[in-house]
Amino acid sequence: MLLAEFDYAAPESLDEALALLGGGGNVRILAGGQSLLPTLKLRLDRPDLVVDLRKISELSYVREENGEIAIGTLTTYAELLASDFIESGVARCLAEAAASVGDLQVRNLGTIGGSLSHADPAADIPAAALALDCTLVARSEEGDRTIGATDFFHGLWTTALLPSEMLREVRFRKANGGGAYEKLRQAASGFALVGAAAVVEMDGDTIAGARVALTGVGSAPLRLHALEERLAGETLGEELLRDVCGDAGEAIESPLSDIHASAEYRAAMAGVTARRAILRAAG
Ligand SMILES: Cc1cc2nc3c(=O)[nH]c(=O)nc-3n(C[C@H](O)[C@H](O)[C@H](O)COP(=O)(O)OP(=O)(O)OC[C@H]3O[C@@H](n4cnc5c(N)ncnc54)[C@H](O)[C@@H]3O)c2cc1C
Structure with missing residues (x-):
């Protein structure tokens, strides 16, 4: 089925993307497109504007900061799996969840932030985020807001994110133990x-x-x-x-x-x- 018409923007900076999100109307973020595009094709959603994040390279990273592993929202499953930070210890549960997602094509395009924000009831990453007691960082024009994983998932395809917010980062503590x-x-x-x-x-x-x-x-x-x-x-x-x-x-x-x-x-x-x-x- 063909997509319904919508406006499209591909901002090159985070501030530009946040301004578009804060501008009102029915705005959808495009990350890896692995869930959004099927949703649009099936006309389950009819946004006025789609904001493509993929030119904002600062949203893709996996790094260690102050005893925590921080993952940028646009990090794909494949990029996550290539990172040394999630090879062992508690992070194994996230690595194994990411490795179990779809097939190679989906893992090359789909993003960690897209999976968490989409909140599909059968998705793999949300379970790992709960077990790791992740902190999810939402960003709007007002700044950052942190949300605990247990407060993030509200139900079928529904999260604590506000329409003006994007999920910017996911963090978890590098604790002792295994996953x-x-x-x-x-x-x-x-x-x-x-x-x-x-x-x-x-x-x-x-x-x-x-x-x-x-x-x-x-x-x-x-x-x-x-x-x-x-x-x-x-x-x-x-x-x-x-x-x-x-x-x-x-x-x-x-x-x-x-x-x-x-x-x-x-x-x-x-x-x-x-x-x-x-x-x-x-x-
Ligand atoms: C063939 C196939 C098999 C799959 N198998 C599995 C599987 O086995 N397990 C599994 O868990 N998933 C599976 N998926 C889904 C896949 O994991 C998607 O990658 C994921 O659900 C969405 O990530 P995305 O980056 O593609 O997001 P998109 O499709 O771009 O976006 C999904 C939704 O999240 C919103 N969004 C995206 N990023 C943000 C953000 N940063 N802030 C706020 N909102 C945002 C979008 O607006 C949209 O509403 C499969 C998909 C396909 C096509």
């Missing part, structure tokens, strides 16, 4: 039927702390706070994980049910993927 992402793929699209991201810090055989998040199971990704509390201070073992993760599905308020999988299946697989992710993150 992992497990995904049960929907066979046709490759999106997550269920995905689980885990960050675990061990003290010998004891779980010092864990953060676990799910995607694909409801209208938004979610942190498994009750499960995390039950794991903290316990000795890691198969029996513990089977017991604690067996209840993971209970945290999902309205489990998604569609032609690809029933709510019961997704709830059951939530426990399985969470257990696998925790075990690998714990090393």
